[in-house]
């Protein structure tokens with residue numbers, strides 16, 4: 064099993080979909096920009112433009128140490144959705 068398939072199995076368990084949409088997220092307190100990534104939260108009470116991570120949010124929330132890297136990874140991961 065390659066890394067993509069292995070990750071999709073994990074994501075299926077945590078997000079109920081193998082290929083969740085990703086967002087940038089505030090995974091560290093006190094940063095001006097979201098420096099992490101997380102799957103888009105399906106909770107209807109979680110506003111889509113709220114970049115915080117709450118107990119309602121699916122795992123994994125991943126700290127990337129840079130909002131630019133986080134934004135780039137979100138683009139990559141979302142572009143990969145639907146790819147074989």
Ligand SMILES: [Zn+2]
Nearest residue numbers: 104109119120
């Ligand atoms: Zn949430």
